[in-house]
Amino acid sequence: MKKEEPGVLMPEKKSIYKEITYSFEDPFFSPFEIQMGPQHPSTHGVLKLRLILEGEKIVDLEPVVGFLHRGVEKLAENMNYAQVLPLTDRLDYISAMNNNTGYALVVERLLGIEPPPRGKYLRSMVCELARIASHLLWLATHALDIGAMTVFLYCFREREMILNFFEKICGARLTVSYPRIGGVRLDVEESVLEEIYNFIPYMYEKIEEYEGLLSENRIWLDRTKGVGVITGEEALAYGLTGPSLRGSGIPYDVRKHFPYDAYPEVEFEVPVGKNGDTYDRYWVRLQEMRQSLRIVKQCIEKMPEGPVCAELSPDLDMPLYKRAYRAEAFGESTLIAFLNEGAQIVPKGELYSAVEGAKGELGFYLVSDGSGKPYRLHIRAPSFIHISALKKLSQGHFLADLVAIIGTLDIVMGECDR
Amino acid sequence: MRKDLKYLIFKDLIGGLLITLKTFFRKPVTVQYPREKVTLFPSFRGRHALVRDPETGEARCVACLKCVQVCPSRCIEVKFEVDQETGARKMLAYNLEALRCIYCGYCEEVCPVGAIVLTEWFEYSSRDRSGLIFNKERLLKNWDEFVERFPEKVYTNKFWNLKGVPEVLKPAPKREGIMVKVRE
Ligand code: SF4
Numbered sequence: 167m168k169k170e171e172p173g174v175l176m177p178e179k180k181s182i183y184k185e186i187t188y189s190f191e192d193p194f195f196s197p198f199e200i201q202m203g204p205q206h207p208s209t210h211g212v213l214k215l216r217l218i219l220e221g222e223k224i225v226d227l228e229p230v231v232g233f234l235h236r237g238v239e240k241l242a243e244n245m246n247y248a249q250v251l252p253l254t255d256r257l258d259y260i261s262a263m264n265n266n267t268g269y270a271l272v273v274e275r276l277l278g279i280e281p282p283p284r285g286k287y288l289r290s291m292v293c294e295l296a297r298i299a300s301h302l303l304w305l306a307t308h309a310l311d312i313g314a315m316t317v318f319l320y321c322f323r324e325r326e327m328i329l330n331f332f333e334k335i336c337g338a339r340l341t342v343s344y345p346r347i348g349g350v351r352l353d354v355e356e357s358v359l360e361e362i363y364n365f366i367p368y369m370y371e372k373i374e375e376y377e378g379l380l381s382e383n384r385i386w387l388d389r390t391k392g393v394g395v396i397t398g399e400e401a402l403a404y405g406l407t408g409p410s411l412r413g414s415g416i417p418y419d420v421r422k423h424f425p426y427d428a429y430p431e432v433e434f435e436v437p438v439g440k441n442g443d444t445y446d447r448y449w450v451r452l453q454e455m456r457q458s459l460r461i462v463k464q465c466i467e468k469m470p471e472g473p474v475c476a477e478l479s480p481d482l483d484m485p486l487y488k489r490a491y492r493a494e495a496f497g498e499s500t501l502i503a504f505l506n507e508g509a510q511i512v513p514k515g516e517l518y519s520a521v522e523g524a525k526g527e528l529g530f531y532l533v534s535d536g537s538g539k540p541y542r543l544h545i546r547a548p549s550f551i552h553i554s555a556l557k558k559l560s561q562g563h564f565l566a567d568l569v570a571i572i573g574t575l576d577i578v579m580g581e582c583d584r
Numbered sequence: 585m586r587k588d589l590k591y592l593i594f595k596d597l598i599g600g601l602l603i604t605l606k607t608f609f610r611k612p613v614t615v616q617y618p619r620e621k622v623t624l625f626p627s628f629r630g631r632h633a634l635v636r637d638p639e640t641g642e643a644r645c646v647a648c649l650k651c652v653q654v655c656p657s658r659c660i661e662v663k664f665e666v667d668q669e670t671g672a673r674k675m676l677a678y679n680l681e682a683l684r685c686i687y688c689g690y691c692e693e694v695c696p697v698g699a700i701v702l703t704e705w706f707e708y709s710s711r712d713r714s715g716l717i718f719n720k721e722r723l724l725k726n727w728d729e730f731v732e733r734f735p736e737k738v739y740t741n742k743f744w745n746l747k748g749v750p751e752v753l754k755p756a757p758k759r760e761g762i763m764v765k766v767r768e
Pocket residue numbers: 654655656657658659660680684685686687688689690691692
């Protein structure tokens with residue numbers, strides 16, 4: 167990052183609003199720099215923004231990230247494949263199921279494991295529930311930033327129910343570690359599936375309630391329509407994915423284009439917006455919640471019987487696992503063949519695979535050198551890439567709109583800083 | 585839109601207010617925490633405990649060090665001695681730093697005898713760091729405190745399911761659950 171002295175910066179920076187003339191001597195009409203965050207409540211975590219303002223208009227903006235850096239990628243290099251999985255919970259801690267699935271998928275593709283059908287369906291189901299929970303939290307905080315306190319409380323009420331489902335399924339609410347390499351960890355009891363099934367019509371009703379509160383509300387429309395507009399081409403150029411891209415009218419969805427798990431077998435639509443403004447992104451996310459409910463419903467209806475985890479899925483203590491135990495249980499397996507070749511426990515190679523996270527395309531790039539640990543694991547975090555578009559979205563808007571724009575991109579700093 | 589009749593009669597705002605008015609008559613969902621408690625579901629991953637064997641009154645741990653190997657945050661430390669004649673291991677010290685634990689549940693999943701468990705206990709805190717570094721005695725005490733609340737005799741935890749292992753191949757303690765000594 168280039169370090170600039172504020173005193174040097176001001177005369178050099180040209181205003182993009184030519185109609186406003188200012189002189190450096192007059193303190194009221196010169197651009198000035200303020201720091202927003204990292205403790206600002208509406209930056210959704212620890213995002214810091216250096217803003218150059220002119221009056222109340224944003225001229226320039228520089229995001230400063232890294233306050234929540236925990237070195238997940240580097241930590242992963244010192245752990246075996248199974249041990250990295252709980253770390254991925256901590257990326258986008260609001261929809262941890264998607265992160266786990268993304269990581270599990272890339273290792274499955276490396277090892278050549280195919281999860282059994284029930285495992286796939288369960289994984290898709292919990293991923294969609296996590297997406298709903300994430301969108302609910304987004305809607306709650308986004309509305310709270312703009313001033314709608316009621317929606318905040320309502321959304322948390324429903325989110326609580328989904329988190330209770332997670333607790334019943336796997337024992338934790340946020341840091342779930344439920345999807346595993348080669349399937350899921352535990353089977354879900356029939357009674358819990360039934361509860362989730364009964365939750366679906368209730369949730370449809372509630373989404374209508376949120377829409378009744380917001381979609382036509384004049385304050386909401388004034389604050390969101392025409393704010394933070396980005397066209398489809400620009401959004402693609404900035405690398406936006408997920409609802410932020412679909413709000414601009416580009417129907418790109420990893421679940422449709424590169425299907426994984428049970429997504430090829432269920433029906434759902436990809437909602438797209440038109441104008442690419444904050445309101446359209448809001449609309450897209452609400453529709454997406456409905457589609458997610460559709461997927462959950464189909465998953466429960468079509469849920470096949472059988473095991474939930476592949477037989478060849480690696481043990482937790484993977485590099486040191488008991489060869490004899492494996493051979494006794496499953497006969498001569500592929501993993502044993504790898505072991506017999508020498509130190510090479512897993513195949514060598516590099517691969518990238520992505521899932522549709524709640525925020526956008528969540529990709530994992532894995533380099534394997536044949537040992538039990540990843541040689542390098544890169545995480546393509548959508549939040550990090552979305553932050554780069556902040557400047558484009560907010561230039562020319564008022565400072566108060568910046569809060570709406572940060573909210574609309576759905577940024578989670580745990581994922582951005584990793 | 586501005587000239588719209590709906591806009592002039594405040595239909596949007598009144599519609600929203602009606603929804604909030606409806607909620608006014610619903611039952612509150614808030615849990616008043618210190619007085620009420622949330623229901624914890626089975627296999628909640630809470631405070632650690634070392635299971636006390638009702639027969640010997642000691643921990644069941646056989647010092648196989650599997651939990652030490654597999655812990656992602658490396659917060660378990662086990663000291664053991666080997667019996668020269670039989671070759672059996674005896675656990676001497678078991679230290680677990682709850683401050684560093686990420687509550688993944690890997691340790692209870694790999695433990696072959698079901699010695700370390702994450703109990704359904706979430707109310708614990710300490711004013712200093714040393715209060716959350718559990719040693720062997722503390723972990724056994726955790727188990728006693730947990731069992732006091734536990735009404736049934738056999739304690740099973742669905743997190744003991746070893747992944748991909750059929751029921752018959754599971755070690756016996758994990759299949760049958762842990763006998764809990766219930767006070768008469
Ligand atoms: S729950 Fe996970 S982090 Fe905590 S002690 Fe067990 S293995 Fe280690």
